Amino acid sequence: MAEREYYWLLRCPCGESLEGATEDDIVDVSFAHLKAKHPDMADTYEREHILFMAQRFVKT
Numbered sequence: 001m002a003e004r005e006y007y008w009l010l011r012c013p014c015g016e017s018l019e020g021a022t023e024d025d026i027v028d029v030s031f032a033h034l035k036a037k038h039p040d041m042a043d044t045y046e047r048e049h050i051l052f053m054a055q056r057f058v059k060t
């Protein structure tokens with residue numbers, strides 16, 4: 001049985017596109033980006049916020 005593959009995309013307000021293969025990936029990538037580029041915002045975001053802003057796409 002073929003499982004559907006997804007990827008996650010989050011467009012940061014600074015214009016950068018972040019991508020992850022799984023929920024955990026996009027959360028990790030986004031936090032790394034926040035810490036590197038927006039350290040003042042890094043503490044105010046939580047996993048739920050990241051996933052709320054991220055969009056999930058089906059891989060084609």
Ligand SMILES: [Zn+2]
Pocket residue numbers: 012013014015016033037038
């Ligand atoms: Zn950014």
